[in-house]
Amino acid sequence: MTTTIGLSTRLARARLRDARGAGVLDGFAVLAFAVTAWMAFVVTSGTWAFAQRRVAPPQSLAAFDTETVTLMTNTYVILAGIACALLIAPVLSLGGAAARLGARGRARRLAALRLVGMTGGQVVTMSVIESVVQAAVGLLVGAAAWALSLPLLAMLRFQGTTFSLAELVLPWYLWLGVAAVLLALAAASTALGLSRVRISPLGVARQQTTPRLRAWRVAALAVGVVAIVVGGRVITGSSGALIGGLVFVGLLGFGIAMVNLIAPWLLQVLARVGLRVGSPAWLLGNRRIAADPKAAWRNVSSLALTGAVVGMLCVIPLDSSVLAGVDELNLMLLTDIRTGAVVTLVIALIVGAASTALAQCSDVVDRADELVALDRIGVPRSLDAAARRHQVMVPLLSTLVLSMGLGVLAALPFTATFPQRFALGPSSLLVLAGSLVGATLLTVLAAEATRPLRARALSTQVRRND
Amino acid sequence: MVEVNASGSNGGMTITDTAPTRHRVDPLTADGLVKRYGQVVALGGVNVHIAPGESVAIMGPSGSGKSTLLHCLSGILPPDEGRVTLGAVELSALSDAHRSRLRLQRFGFVFQDGQLIGELPARENVALPLLLTGVPRGAALRQADDWLARLGLPGIGGRRPGELSGGQAQRVAIARALIHAPSVIFADEPTGALDQATGHEVMQILRATARMTGSTLVLVTHDLQVARWCERLIEIRDALVHSDTRTEA
Numbered sequence: 034m035t036t037t038i039g040l041s042t043r044l045a046r047a048r049l050r051d052a053r054g055a056g057v058l059d060g061f062a063v064l065a066f067a068v069t070a071w072m073a074f075v076v077t078s079g080t081w082a083f084a085q086r087r088v089a090p091p092q093s094l095a096a097f098d099t100e101t102v103t104l105m106t107n108t109y110v111i112l113a114g115i116a117c118a119l120l121i122a123p124v125l126s127l128g129g130a131a132a133r134l135g136a137r138g139r140a141r142r143l144a145a146l147r148l149v150g151m152t153g154g155q156v157v158t159m160s161v162i163e164s165v166v167q168a169a170v171g172l173l174v175g176a177a178a179w180a181l182s183l184p185l186l187a188m189l190r191f192q193g194t195t196f197s198l199a200e201l202v203l204p205w206y207l208w209l210g211v212a213a214v215l216l217a218l219a220a221a222s223t224a225l226g227l228s229r230v231r232i233s234p235l236g237v238a239r240q241q242t243t244p245r246l247r248a249w250r251v252a253a254l255a256v257g258v259v260a261i262v263v264g265g266r267v268i269t270g271s272s273g274a275l276i277g278g279l280v281f282v283g284l285l286g287f288g289i290a291m292v293n294l295i296a297p298w299l300l301q302v303l304a305r306v307g308l309r310v311g312s313p314a315w316l317l318g319n320r321r322i323a324a325d326p327k328a329a330w331r332n333v334s335s336l337a338l339t340g341a342v343v344g345m346l347c348v349i350p351l352d353s354s355v356l357a358g359v360d361e362l363n364l365m366l367l368t369d370i371r372t373g374a375v376v377t378l379v380i381a382l383i384v385g386a387a388s389t390a391l392a393q394c395s396d397v398v399d400r401a402d403e404l405v406a407l408d409r410i411g412v413p414r415s416l417d418a419a420a421r422r423h424q425v426m427v428p429l430l431s432t433l434v435l436s437m438g439l440g441v442l443a444a445l446p447f448t449a450t451f452p453q454r455f456a457l458g459p460s461s462l463l464v465l466a467g468s469l470v471g472a473t474l475l476t477v478l479a480a481e482a483t484r485p486l487r488a489r490a491l492s493t494q495v496r497r498n499d
Numbered sequence: 500m501v502e503v504n505a506s507g508s509n510g511g512m513t514i515t516d517t518a519p520t521r522h523r524v525d526p527l528t529a530d531g532l533v534k535r536y537g538q539v540v541a542l543g544g545v546n547v548h549i550a551p552g553e554s555v556a557i558m559g560p561s562g563s564g565k566s567t568l569l570h571c572l573s574g575i576l577p578p579d580e581g582r583v584t585l586g587a588v589e590l591s592a593l594s595d596a597h598r599s600r601l602r603l604q605r606f607g608f609v610f611q612d613g614q615l616i617g618e619l620p621a622r623e624n625v626a627l628p629l630l631l632t633g634v635p636r637g638a639a640l641r642q643a644d645d646w647l648a649r650l651g652l653p654g655i656g657g658r659r660p661g662e663l664s665g666g667q668a669q670r671v672a673i674a675r676a677l678i679h680a681p682s683v684i685f686a687d688e689p690t691g692a693l694d695q696a697t698g699h700e701v702m703q704i705l706r707a708t709a710r711m712t713g714s715t716l717v718l719v720t721h722d723l724q725v726a727r728w729c730e731r732l733i734e735i736r737d738a739l740v741h742s743d744t745r746t747e748a
Contacts, residue, residue: 313627313630313631316619316623316630316636317616317618317619320616320618320619320623321618323618324617324618324659402614403614403616403617406610406614407614407616408599409570409573409575409602409608409610410602410603410606410607410608410628410675410676411598411599411600411601411602411603411604411606411628412599412603412627412631413596413599413600413603413631414599416631
């Protein structure tokens with residue numbers, strides 16, 4: 034074990050000193066872990082602040098009676114829980130992708146180590162150690178970013194007043210808990226990622242054949258829609274807001290699971306339909322999606338949240354004319370939901386862009402040999418960039434449309450008590466359009482961020498053993 | 500008429516001269532080629548003239564410069580000194596983008612491990628050079644199917660490279676290299692990743708199809724048995740042409 038740790042450390046140092054940029058992937062992994070940690074701390078921090086307010090309600094709620102305040106603060110904890118549920122999965126997924134990126138980048142070296150006699154177990158242990166070290170560095174960077182962003186978070190206004198720093202700062206045990214989860218995730222993701230490649234002394238082989246996804250997933254979607262409709266009736270018919278809220282959280286979780294089930298299959302179908310028309314870049318982009326629709330979905334799954342939030346915003350009234358008949362308490366709740374939704378949206382966009390950039394960078398590194406070979410046979414260098422844009426945009430746009438529709442469905446039961454059952458004012462449309470444009474731009478930029486890596490792969494003139 | 504009967508793992512096959520329209524085939528010439536990698540001289544002033552339709556094997560020990568010569572001849576690498584011409588076209592004077600276009604339109608490449616695109620089924624891998632030059636999808640795929648059938652691989656067009664054996668993948672790569680009837684086929688250790696029997700079969704196909712299309716064949720190998728499939732053998736040593744002889748092929 035000591036030997037493995039020592040070798041791991043020496044190799045990591047050598048890689049970081051490598052003038053050809055072998056440390057670039059390590060840098061990307063650390064950066065992704067840092068974003069993961071930053072977002073995880075922000076989300077936990079916000080939820081913790083609402084939990085604090087449940088125990089010690091802010092002065093701004095003093096005008097209301099105790100029962101109302103209790104109901105109100107409980108509702109906010111539930112809403113914060115919903116935001117957590119929406120964000121934790123993609124944040125953890127980003128952390129997992131960072132761990133896998135590190136593992137892929139190390140693949141060839143791992144095969145060489147197997148050749149000189151290291152066992153499969155030692156190789157996996159070494160990779161896990163390296164990932165945990167990267168995650169730890171990312172964790173510290175992310176924690177620093179979180180600490181620096183606390184004043185910004187404190188400017189957010191909920192329950193009629195802004196947060197205090199004391200409300201937002203996590204207790205040490207919660208901080209350590211988040212850190213432990215992130216480090217454990219890094220270790221588990223690396224071990225899992227390596228189980229998907231076979232590292233033999235003669236090289237690394239990816240298990241390529243991905244079985245085609247089957248249509249039974251459509252039946253699951255039908256069941257899910259029925260469950261959401263029935264659940265919606267339970268919410269509107271329930272007397273207690275707490276029970277209604279819990280049912281809603283459950284439904285939301287079920288809805289997310291359902292989307293994860295159906296979305297890869299839908300992407301596969303869309304990609305296969307798209308094969309019949311278009312340019313070679315379109316063909317290649319669609320083939321890449323169809324070959325591994327689950328991976329395509331993973332790249333954009335966090336943006337499904339964006340779509341769902343935007344969909345919900347469309348039916349929650351945002352304009353003062355619509356809110357005219359709403360009492361003070363509900364007005365506060367609606368305003369805060371709107372603020373919370375926008376915050377969730379911003380976090381989802383950041384996580385989505387980071388996920389896409391990371392996945393695309395990983396993909397460029399994985400395909401370096403293929404890129405060089407295609408360049409040699411004279412394939413225009415623009416083909417890969419164009420195929421990559423298609424590969425990202427097809428899942429992105431289809432995901433946003435689907436998730437926005439589901440977001441509208443999920444929010445409809447809440448609007449039943451509003452003076453106007455359905456409202457789509459100018460500010461709603463602005464949020465809708467802004468989110469779509471923002472998500473698209475960020476994702477395209479994330480895909481384009483691979484250009485330097487691709488150029489480096491193509492420009493490296495290594496003298497072959499000729 | 501060229502006819503080849505090969506008995507491989509996929510049974511016998513017959514290649515006839517019913518190939519698509521041939522490109523104009525021009526002589527390929529290198530004059531005073533010099534290529535350096537930092538302080539290392541990979542080519543130290545190489546002169547080679549390859550006639551249209553000729554088959555040439557380039558051999559040499561590790562580090563002698565044989566792959567570098569192939570890369571310079573094919574326009575993958577620009578030489579530091581000297582020039583490469585294909586007919587009236589001076590490759591070494593073209594921009595990177597122009598050299599890429601020339602490679603796509605007039606050259607075909609076969610690499611050691613096929614280098615097929617993993618997500619594309621065999622027929623789309625073969626059709627890629629045609630699709631990239633604007634041939635309609637239906638016509639390109641039909642030609643790809645024809646080539647796969649010619650090379651003894653009927654019915655495997657829908658399989659992805661990961662589902663093919665090494666020999667099958669290399670034949671798919673040969674079909675991709677030949678589908679646009681190139682002037683020159685460049686093969687870099689085309690049998691390096693194959694067992695002897697499959698390598699023999701692949702060379703037989705490569706040689707026969709090059710003859711059929713009238714293409715020039717330039718291959719790099721370290722295996723004398725493979726080199727003997729060509730009419731001419733150039734040996735590179737210490738970055739220079741050491742010998743240039745005719746074989747009995």
